[in-house]
Amino acid sequence: MPLKRGDARENISESVRNQVSESGLHSTLSDGPLKVRNIRMSDPDWNRLRHFFGERGISVSAGIRMIVREHLRNNE
Secondary structure, three states: OOOOHHHHHHHHHHHHHHHHHHHOOOOOHHHOOOOOOOOOOOHHHHHHHHHHHHHOOOOHHHHHHHHHHHHHHHHO
16 A cells, blocks of 8 residues: 555655754754755865765765854854
């Protein structure tokens, strides 16, 4: 029996929630939902980040969030 569209989306959403939770990179509830932010970066730098974080099993976005939070925590 094929999945209904809503079921498929819920399964994907649940998978994403599990991955974020397991990574330890999720936002606290007070942070609210994540929003898309645009930054400018050269292709070589982006590719280096993709390689660096890819070896650690996380996305560039999650890695950048992790680095920014750590920097802010250490410099506040």
